[in-house]
Amino acid sequence: xxxxxxxxxxETEAFLSFLETxxxxxxxxxxxxxxxxxAYMEQYKRQVYFLLDILKSPAKAHEVQKRIFDAHITVFGLxxxxxxxxxxxxxxxxxxxxxxDYAEVEENDIARTPYRIAMDVGMPKxxxxxxxxxxxxxxxxxxxxxxxxxTDTDLxxxxxxxxxxxxxxxxxxxxxxxxxxxxxxxxxxxxxxAAGGFxxxxxxxxxxxxxxxxxxxxxxxxxxxxxxxxxxxxxHPVKEREGxxxxxxxxxxxxxxxxxxDILGYFMNPEDRKAAPGGRGEFLFHDYSLDTFVVExxxxxxxxxxxxx
Numbered sequence: 001x002x003x004x005x006x007x008x009x010x011e012t013e014a015f016l017s018f019l020e021t022x023x024x025x026x027x028x029x030x031x032x033x034x035x036x037x038x039a040y041m042e043q044y045k046r047q048v049y050f051l052l053d054i055l056k057s058p059a060k061a062h063e064v065q066k067r068i069f070d071a072h073i074t075v076f077g078l079x080x081x082x083x084x085x086x087x088x089x090x091x092x093x094x095x096x097x098x099x100x101d102y103a104e105v106e107e108n109d110i111a112r113t114p115y116r117i118a119m120d121v122g123m124p125k126x127x128x129x130x131x132x133x134x135x136x137x138x139x140x141x142x143x144x145x146x147x148x149x150x151t152d153t154d155l156x157x158x159x160x161x162x163x164x165x166x167x168x169x170x171x172x173x174x175x176x177x178x179x180x181x182x183x184x185x186x187x188x189x190x191x192x193x194a195a196g197g198f199x200x201x202x203x204x205x206x207x208x209x210x211x212x213x214x215x216x217x218x219x220x221x222x223x224x225x226x227x228x229x230x231x232x233x234x235x236h237p238v239k240e241r242e243g244x245x246x247x248x249x250x251x252x253x254x255x256x257x258x259x260x261x262d263i264l265g266y267f268m269n270p271e272d273r274k275a276a277p278g279g280r281g282e283f284l285f286h287d288y289s290l291d292t293f294v295v296e297x298x299x300x301x302x303x304x305x306x307x308x309x
Contacts, residue, residue, distance in 0.1 A: 033062040036069055040138050044093040051268070064268050065093055071267065074098040074159045076149050076177065077168035078125040080112035080249070081196045084256025085166060085263075086129055087114045090136035092264060097133055097141070100158060101125040102148035112249045149177050155184045164263065168196040175221060182209050182217030183303055191266060192217070195259040203251040205281035205292065208262050210270075215278035215297045216304040223295045254283055 030052050031041045041048060044065065051061035073094055075082050078101040086097070105128050110118040116135055120128035126144035133140045145158060149169050159165060165185060169177045178194045185192045194217070195206030209216055215223075281292035299305050 030058045030061070033058075035062050035066045040069065040093070041065075043138050047092055055268070067267050068093045069095065071163040072096040072098070072161050073164050073166060074100070074162040075129075075166045075168070076100045076181070077166075077170070077196070078117070078129045079103075079168065079170070079196075080109070080252035081255050081259070082166065082168035083113050083117045083125070083129055083132065084252055085168070085195065085259050087116070087132055087136060088256060088260035089263065090133055090140075092260070093138065095133075095137040095140050097143070098158065098162065099126045099129045099133075099142060099144040100147060100149065101129070102146055112247070112252050149180070151176065151180060153180070155181070159184070159188075159190065162190055164266070165190055165192045166259070166263075167192060167194050170196060175217075175224075178209075178217040179221060185209065186211045186216055186304055193259060193263060195255060203247070203254045203283035203285065205255070205258050205283070205290070206262075207278050207280050207295075208266060209278070210266075212304060215295050216301065218303040219298040219301050220278065220280075220295055222298050222301065251283070251285065 031038075031045055031048060033041065048061050048065055051064050052058060055061050055064070071094055073089060073096065075086055075097060078086065078099060082101070086099070089097075101124070103125050105113070105117060105121050105123050105125055107121055110121070114132065116132040117125070117128045120131065124146045126146050130142045130144050133142050147153070147158075148171070149167075165181055167174070167177055167181050174194070174196060178192070181192050184190075189211050191211065192209040193206060194209065196204065207220065208214065278295040278297075279293055280295065281290050283289075284291055297304065
């Protein structure tokens with residue numbers, strides 16, 4: 001056989017192919033591709049090298065990075081977690097976003113949000129997040145909406161053309177907004193990542209809801225309704241709790257980082273979660289442990305169960 005002008009015997013060719021498959025050697029430049037521009041590949045070459053280490057193939061790494069380049073991500077909620085995820089996605093090569101939040105950046109956001117957001121106190125969070133994307137992403141394309149997510153919100157225009165929805169809203173209540181987004185996403189085959197450090201649930205590991213593969217938000221609601229029916233909450237020391245949500249910047253970064261990695265894992269192999277159970281977790285600060293549990297799809301679920309229409 002001939003390779004790069006050299007005539008190789010079968011044994012040498014087989015050994016060289018093995019080394020290439022294992023990612024030990026590469027015959028060609030791993031950044032060289034006709035799918036993406038040289039400038040983009042140079043900006044995200046560390047990301048591509050990471051993918052190459054995991055996938056053992058330049059072609060597969062390029063395929064994943066092209067999927068990321070083309071993706072359109074919609075983010076509901078641009079607080080500490082939402083903006084943290086957004087920044088990390090930009091650093092992975094995502095560049096097309098729809099950003100949705102009704103609030104403004106406040107002084108008390110400085111301790112928890114990425115610096116690019118915190119420096120814009122008084123600015124609508126959606127506008128500050130847009131500036132973040134424009135600072136970090138390659139050839140950014142951003143649409144923003146200064147609106148809140150409510151039960152009567154028309155999602156059609158907000159999520160048009162979306163590859164994946166991220167929900168980090170904590171008002172009016174994340175359980176309600178997750179269900180609204182999940183039901184819409186089921187009908188339009190859009191995955192939803194629910195993430196955030198909601199009130200006492202700091203440094204939480206959210207769930208990725210993939211239509212008809214993982215449990216939907218209604219499955220989670222049923223699970224919690226049953227599993228927490230005998231639970232008695234501990235009285236909170238603050239009675240008037242409006243404005244008391246949030247936690248340490250490091251905990252917010254932890255939640256945002258795990259969510260970003262979950263999204264990257266999905267784009268690396270969207271079909272890799274067939275029949276996978278769902279679940280949620282929380283990083284426990286006092287002993288650095290993870291408290292996790294599994295949620296199975298509810299076969300009787302009216303939204304995604306076997307008998308739904």
